[in-house]
Amino acid sequence: MPATAVLALTALVAACGGGDDPAPGEGGGESAAGETTGVALTVLIASSGDAETAAVTGAATAWAEETGNTVDVQPAQDIQQQLAQGFAGGNAPDLFYVDASRFADYASAGNLYPYADQLTDPEDFYENLRTTFTFEDQQYCAPKDFSTLALQINNTAWEAAGLTEDDVPTTWDELSTVAKTLTTGDQVGLAMAPTRDRLGAFLVQAGGYWVNEDSTAATAETPENVEALTFVQTLLNDGSAAYPVDLDAGWGGEAFGTGRAAMAMEGNWIRGAMTNDYPDVDYQVVEFPEGPAGKGTLLFTQCWGISADSPNQAAAVSLVDYLATPEQQLANAEAFGVMPSRQSAQEDYVAAFPDDAPFIAGGEYGRGPVVAPAIDPVMLELDAQLEALRTADPTEILQSFDTNAGGIVGG
Amino acid sequence: MATESSGAASGRTRKPRSGGITTGQSRAGWTFVAPSVALLVLFVLLPIALAVWVSFSDWNGRGSPLNPDVNFVGTDNYAQILTEESLIKRDFFTSLRNNGYYVLLVVPIQTIMALLLASILNQQLLKARSFFRTAFYFPSVTSSVAISLVFLFLFSGSGAINEILGYVGLEGPTWFGDSRGLLHQLLGALGVWNIDSPPTALTDTTILGLSAWEWLSGPSVAMSAIIMLVIWTTTGTFMLLFLAALQDVPTEVQEAAMVDGANRWQRFRAVTLPHIRPTVLLVLTLGLIGTWQVFDQIFITTQGGPTKTTLTPAYLSYTYALDNNQWGIGTAMAFILFAIIIFFTVLQRLAFRDRAAARQRRRERAANTAAKKATAQTLTTGAPR
Numbered sequence: 001m002p003a004t005a006v007l008a009l010t011a012l013v014a015a016c017g018g019g020d021d022p023a024p025g026e027g028g029g030e031s032a033a034g035e036t037t038g039v040a041l042t043v044l045i046a047s048s049g050d051a052e053t054a055a056v057t058g059a060a061t062a063w064a065e066e067t068g069n070t071v072d073v074q075p076a077q078d079i080q081q082q083l084a085q086g087f088a089g090g091n092a093p094d095l096f097y098v099d100a101s102r103f104a105d106y107a108s109a110g111n112l113y114p115y116a117d118q119l120t121d122p123e124d125f126y127e128n129l130r131t132t133f134t135f136e137d138q139q140y141c142a143p144k145d146f147s148t149l150a151l152q153i154n155n156t157a158w159e160a161a162g163l164t165e166d167d168v169p170t171t172w173d174e175l176s177t178v179a180k181t182l183t184t185g186d187q188v189g190l191a192m193a194p195t196r197d198r199l200g201a202f203l204v205q206a207g208g209y210w211v212n213e214d215s216t217a218a219t220a221e222t223p224e225n226v227e228a229l230t231f232v233q234t235l236l237n238d239g240s241a242a243y244p245v246d247l248d249a250g251w252g253g254e255a256f257g258t259g260r261a262a263m264a265m266e267g268n269w270i271r272g273a274m275t276n277d278y279p280d281v282d283y284q285v286v287e288f289p290e291g292p293a294g295k296g297t298l299l300f301t302q303c304w305g306i307s308a309d310s311p312n313q314a315a316a317v318s319l320v321d322y323l324a325t326p327e328q329q330l331a332n333a334e335a336f337g338v339m340p341s342r343q344s345a346q347e348d349y350v351a352a353f354p355d356d357a358p359f360i361a362g363g364e365y366g367r368g369p370v371v372a373p374a375i376d377p378v379m380l381e382l383d384a385q386l387e388a389l390r391t392a393d394p395t396e397i398l399q400s401f402d403t404n405a406g407g408i409v410g411g
Numbered sequence: 412m413a414t415e416s417s418g419a420a421s422g423r424t425r426k427p428r429s430g431g432i433t434t435g436q437s438r439a440g441w442t443f444v445a446p447s448v449a450l451l452v453l454f455v456l457l458p459i460a461l462a463v464w465v466s467f468s469d470w471n472g473r474g475s476p477l478n479p480d481v482n483f484v485g486t487d488n489y490a491q492i493l494t495e496e497s498l499i500k501r502d503f504f505t506s507l508r509n510n511g512y513y514v515l516l517v518v519p520i521q522t523i524m525a526l527l528l529a530s531i532l533n534q535q536l537l538k539a540r541s542f543f544r545t546a547f548y549f550p551s552v553t554s555s556v557a558i559s560l561v562f563l564f565l566f567s568g569s570g571a572i573n574e575i576l577g578y579v580g581l582e583g584p585t586w587f588g589d590s591r592g593l594l595h596q597l598l599g600a601l602g603v604w605n606i607d608s609p610p611t612a613l614t615d616t617t618i619l620g621l622s623a624w625e626w627l628s629g630p631s632v633a634m635s636a637i638i639m640l641v642i643w644t645t646t647g648t649f650m651l652l653f654l655a656a657l658q659d660v661p662t663e664v665q666e667a668a669m670v671d672g673a674n675r676w677q678r679f680r681a682v683t684l685p686h687i688r689p690t691v692l693l694v695l696t697l698g699l700i701g702t703w704q705v706f707d708q709i710f711i712t713t714q715g716g717p718t719k720t721t722l723t724p725a726y727l728s729y730t731y732a733l734d735n736n737q738w739g740i741g742t743a744m745a746f747i748l749f750a751i752i753i754f755f756t757v758l759q760r761l762a763f764r765d766r767a768a769a770r771q772r773r774r775e776r777a778a779n780t781a782a783k784k785a786t787a788q789t790l791t792t793g794a795p796r
Contacts, residue, residue: 084733087473105736109471245588245717248568376735377498384718387590391607404498 032115032313037068039315044082044093046302047075048269048336055335056323063322069315087111090309095316098141098305100132100369101376106305107135108373113306114140115317119324124342131214132368133303141303142324145338147267148362149201149297151289155282157182157262169289172205172231179240182262189240191252191261192232194387196379197369198252198265201298202228204367205291210382210401211409215371218405220398227292229394236390243387257281267300268359271337287358297362300369301341339363370409378404466742476738488743499731499740501620503747506722508621510703512630513723516638517645518698524646525694529653530679544654551647559711562640563587586636590717594629631720637708645701649694656690657683692763696756703752724748 043060047053057073064071076082079097086092087109098106106112116122116130116139129143153168161181169175179189192198196210203209208224211217235241242261249255256264257278264270265288274281288297304320306313322328329340330348339360340349350357370379381404385397441448461476469484470476492503528547532540550558565571566586573583584591599606604613613624630638660683668678684691706725709715715722715730724744732741 081733084472084736088475090474109473109736111473243588245568245585248585374735374737377502377731380715381498381502381719384716387716387718407497 032113032118032317033310034312034314036314036318039069039312041069041071041095041312041315041319042093043071043073043319044076044079044086044096045073046079046097046099048272052332052336055332059323059328059331060319063319066322067315067318069319071319083111086307087309092307092309094307094310094312095319096305096307097144097302098133100299100301100303100371101379103133103140103303103305104135104371104373104375107140111305111308112140113308113310113313114138115306115313115320116140116142118317119321121342121344124344126341126343126363128299128363128366128368129301129341132299132301132371134214135371141305142320143301143303143341144324145329145332145341146299146301146363147269147339148299148359148366149198149265149267149288150358150362151286152256152264152266152270153284153286154256154259154262155284157187157259161262168286171289172291175289176231176235176240179235179263180238183240186260188242188247188261190235190263190265191242191244191247191249191255192265193252194243194389195383196386197298197300199229199232199386199389200367201265201288201296202232202291204296204298204365205288205293206231206296207291207293209367211370211372211405215409218402218409220401220405221395222398224293225398226394229389229397233389233394256283268337268339268356271356285355285358287361295365297366298369299362299366370405372405372409375405375408378408462742462745465738466746468739470738472732472736472738484739488739489747491740492743492747496620502719502722502727503724503744504620505625505719506724506727507751508626508628509630509634509720510705510723513634513638513705514699514702516630516635517641517702518695520638521642521646521649521698522691522694524642525649526653526691528646528650529657532650532654533657544651547650548647550644551651553644555644555707556711558644559640559708562636563712566636584632587633587713588717589632590720591632592628592630592720593632593635594627597629628720631717633713633717634721637705637712637721640708640712641702641705645698649698652690652694653687656687660686688763692760695759695763699755699759700752703748703755724751 041060041064043056045053045056047056053073053075060071060073063069074093076097080102083092083096083106087106092111098112103112116133119142122130122139122142125143126146129146130139133139133141133143151169158167161178161184163178163181167174167178169178175190182189200210203225206224206228208219208222208228210220210225212219232241236243242255244250244252244255244261247255247258247260249258249260252261252264252266253270253273254277255261256266256270257274259281274283288295290296304323306316306320310316324342326340326342326345326348329342329345330352332338333340333349333353339356340346343363346360346363349360378401382397382401385392385400389397465476466488467483467485468476468481469487470481474480491497491499493500531537532544532547537543567573568583568585568588570586572586576583595604595606595609598604604610609624613627614622616623618626664682664686665678668682673681704725705723706729709721709723709726710729713721715726725748728741728744728748730741731737731744
């Protein structure tokens with residue numbers, strides 16, 4: 001029974017590891033523990049590849065030399081499992097990536113040390129990102145960088161369908177028209193994965209979302225959200241949009257790259273994939289068309305988590321401060337294509353990557369993921385239901401989300 | 412003790428019983444097994460005991476499960492899974508439904524196929540026997556991760572399987588992305604119900620978190636691809652067990668049956684099967700235990716999707732514990748699964764009990780005791796009772 005064995009052994013390791021029982025994290029205001037020089041820091045990152053590992057390691061080493069510390073950056077195999085074992089055993093790394101969707105679980109369990117107010121110019125981070133990493137009115141950690149969704153258009157298919165610059169969709173109606181025009185033979189207009197991480201953007205454009213602004217109530221069943229899901233359903237059912245799995249693709253970017261879809265709704269990570277796997281595809285990126293309530297997209301972000309048990313919190317805060325400077329964030333953007341989480345870096349970023357302006361524009365109006373402890377099963381259930389959106393009743397999907405999330409986000 | 416006293420009673424053992432030597436022996440015995448007992452306690456008993464505790468606690472994965480901040484919550488975790496109207500309950504019973512259909516298909520098919528392959532290999536006239544034996548056994552010794560990856564490609568929408576289906580004019584589904592239930596489809600095609608508007612009697616009846624309509628979905632297309640994968644990999648192992656058993660069936664009994672004019676099928680039914688009955692029970696039991704614990708294949712291929720139709724209890728307990736930090740729920744699921752496996756295994760043992768043989772054994776035992784009593788009474792010396 002491998003799964004059960006993992007559970008049992010983790011419990012055992014936890015029971016044996018770390019003699020001192022950590023108290024759950026207290027509120028902010030407490031000063032960071034430990035020295036700021038002569039410390040050996042351990043950093044665990046969920047790296048997207050060698051480029052990211054090298055960039056983070058390089059920056060961390062530069063900090064270490066400057067401040068007289070040493071630092072060990074490890075790329076994780078499975079960061080969630082490694083962190084779970086670390087928290088249980090009381091030997092979690094000092095500094096690690098925390099994905100927005102996991103943040104609330106970790107914060108509510110007291111695994112994170114809240115340090116956001118100790119950073120230089122904390123207000124400079126995008127407000128939407130700061131909200132994402134806020135749990136019970138306290139911002140815990142600094143957003144490392146972020147990504148947003150935008151619309152990718154295959155220029156060759158666009159011209160072949162007789163469309164011009166002026167046809168770039170700015171409203172839902174126009175989107176549905178061009179998607180229909182682009183649907184020919186083997187090619188569908190728009191590829192989007194059937195998950196909350198894509199379809200949620202339509203909800204924002206319609207003026208709704210799964211939860212309210214500060215994630216304290218489930219607000220899925222509203223006329224706006226019904227309208228959004230119905231719009232998606234229509235796209236799917238008239239054949240002008242499809243899920244990647246129906247196009248023999250693992251994700252939207254693959255369907256877009258192979259030419260099975262003329263448009264895709266993906267984030268800035270699609271850049272790397274296009275350069276590496278489909279260098280010959282000529283494409284452009286535009287902002288999402290506006291819905292009834294205006295522009296809307298989704299934000300994806302990670303933050304630098306500092307372990308509540310770490311004896312080196314002061315040094316870790318210093319390292320985060322170093323890594324979160326606009327200069328360092330721009331260097332990371334250069335190295336592995338992420339967008340800076342500081343507004344002061346936006347101008348330089350757009351200057352350096354003019355093509356990415358539609359992505360970074362989303363930082364202003366995008367919504368982050370639903371943040372609440374133990375929300376994940378509810379979101380998975382939502383995804384499962386969205387997969388069947390073609391034939392399902394949008395109102396029922398939204399209702400069932402409200403029911404499932406109700407007990408958790410206190411709606 | 413029982414054997415000693417009966418030995419003394421029948422007067423065969425004349426040696427004086429020396430307590431000193433036996434205690435010494437048992438001490439030596441314990442010393443010899445001490446390392447393995449220690450390992451068992453450390454790596455089996457302790458973790459299980461801790462997991463039991465976790466399943467009754469609100470441990471959230473922070474610090475030791477035995478630290479003072481962890482509270483005993485009684486059967487709350489079990490109640491959330493089994494009785495309360497919650498998403499957890501719905502998830503769990505969905506996973507039981509999926510795994511139930513999976514077991515129902517995998518265990519019989521793999522057992523019959525293994526027996527069939529073993530019977531073919533057991534024929535005296537077969538050429539290149541060792542080649543086939545290796546070929547059939549090969550999938551079983553290959554890593555399940557590697558095989559799952561290969562199947563992912565084989566069963567992709569434009570994969571080899573659909574290509575072959577295309578030659579005969581069939582359009583294959585996108586296997587691992589298809590959540591349609593086979594039973595729904597089959598009975599829909601037979602006109603029993605209309606899939607697009609299922610009978611309200613079924614959709615409105617809710618049993619254990621799922622509607623009757625959902626319970627009757629059958630395995631999804633995605634699950635059936637995993638079923639094929641698993642049958643293909645495990646059949647070889649069980650074939651080997653059957654082959655060993657078949658080679659133990661005495662030839663003279665077979666020949667005697669032949670002389671009596673029994674045909675092939677009659678010989679198989681009346682001679683071979685009874686001989687390999689213990690092996691059949693073993694294969695069924697191992698199959699049952701293994702299939703209720705299916706994890707690797709799910710983890711690699713679908714991770715519970717599409718629309719949760721390949722979610723299994725083992726995978727679900729893993730995600731609740733490690734992904735959601737709900738360790739109590741995760742471990743409680745594992746123990747419920749454990750209870751289910753024990754239940755079905757015992758049930759199977761009872762169903763498979765050789766009734767005639769059991770009666771025979773009981774009669775022999777009764778006769779033995781009676782005989783012993785008689786001997787003890789005739790001997791006047793030293794019967795302690």
